[in-house]
Amino acid sequence: MSPRYEVPGGDLSLAGRASAEVKRAPGRLGVDPAAIKRMAVATHEAEINMAIHAGGGHAEAEIVPGKIVVTLRDEGPGIADLELEMQEGYSTAPEHIRELGFGAGMGLANMKRNADELTIDSTPGAGTTIMIMIRLDTGRT
Amino acid sequence: MNVRDIVSTLEGTLLTGEELLDLDIKAACGADLMSDVMAFVNDGVVLLTGLVNPQSIRTADLMDIRVIVFVRGKVPPKDMVAEAQANGMAVIATRYSMFLACGRLYAAGIRSGGTRDIR
Ligand SMILES: Nc1ncnc2c1ncn2[C@@H]1O[C@H](COP(=O)(O)OP(=O)(O)O)[C@@H](O)[C@H]1O
Numbered sequence: 001m002s003p004r005y006e007v008p009g010g011d012l013s014l015a016g017r018a019s020a021e022v023k024r025a026p027g028r029l030g031v032d033p034a035a036i037k038r039m040a041v042a043t044h045e046a047e048i049n050m051a052i053h054a055g056g057g058h059a060e061a062e063i064v065p066g067k068i069v070v071t072l073r074d075e076g077p078g079i080a081d082l083e084l085e086m087q088e089g090y091s092t093a094p095e096h097i098r099e100l101g102f103g104a105g106m107g108l109a110n111m112k113r114n115a116d117e118l119t120i121d122s123t124p125g126a127g128t129t130i131m132i133m134i135r136l137d138t139g140r141t
Numbered sequence: 142m143n144v145r146d147i148v149s150t151l152e153g154t155l156l157t158g159e160e161l162l163d164l165d166i167k168a169a170c171g172a173d174l175m176s177d178v179m180a181f182v183n184d185g186v187v188l189l190t191g192l193v194n195p196q197s198i199r200t201a202d203l204m205d206i207r208v209i210v211f212v213r214g215k216v217p218p219k220d221m222v223a224e225a226q227a228n229g230m231a232v233i234a235t236r237y238s239m240f241l242a243c244g245r246l247y248a249a250g251i252r253s254g255g256t257r258d259i260r
């Protein structure tokens with residue numbers, strides 16, 4: 001099972017669909033709710049980033065034995081200096097996004113905190129691919 | 142403190158969530174910054190916010206927050222209340238400011254900030 005969600009650019013009112021689906025996915029039955037929540041939070045942050053910073057993209061969720069993997073791809077400007085962008089508080093979000101309660105520069109750090117594995121593959125000018133992996137057998141909450 | 146007590150302490154109006162009136166709430170978090178809510182908040186809190194926007198409902202849903210209070214006399218539009226209702230959440234509106242609403246809940250017995258440890 002590998003559902004695919006489009007994440008439109010700019011329009012934050014539509015971001016968050018993939019994460020809401022992750023939370024409600026039928027495959028989640030019998031899966032530790034804390035693990036599902038960590039995935040939903042990390043996915044939500046990534047979706048908002050795609051909508052704000054990359055003009056949209058798409059997300060794919062996969063629930064396989066032992067883990068959940070969400071992959072998000074966009075063709076936005078890419079991330080040039082990952083170490084800098086990962087720092088809490090660093091943000092290039094415009095004012096109108098801050099007025100919506102986002103753009104505090106906490107997103108990438110929050111994704112890292114929630115994910116068991118986070119890979120960010122980015123080429124400046126070509127786009128970003130983010131892979132979030134949550135293990136289902138660790139008992140971490 | 143249950144949701145009924147929160148409504149009366151804040152002299153608020155319950156816009157949806159009758160079925161949650163007896164739900165026990167032990168912690169509260171006041172925030173307009175949804176980024177912070179996503180990064181710091183624990184389950185089971187009441188969220189007080191001045192941000193009237195569908196993202197406040199969605200962020201609350203994401204974080205398993207069942208009760209949301211809009212402060213400073215802000216009343217969310219019908220479609221936002223409907224979204225909250227569909228998510229099984231309670232929505233309260235109060236005319237108190239963020240500071241006074243938080244203060245009143247604290248004085249009435251909610252003493253936990255509802256966030257993970259912040260170093
Ligand atoms: N998908 C993306 N494409 C391009 N840049 C991104 C993307 N995601 C994040 N960034 C960059 O990384 C910065 C930090 O991201 P984040 O920690 O989520 O903070 P915020 O979204 O609040 O700005 C952003 O301000 C942006 O410059």
Ligand SMILES: [Mg+2]
Pocket residue numbers: 045048049103105106107108
């Ligand atoms: Mg972000």
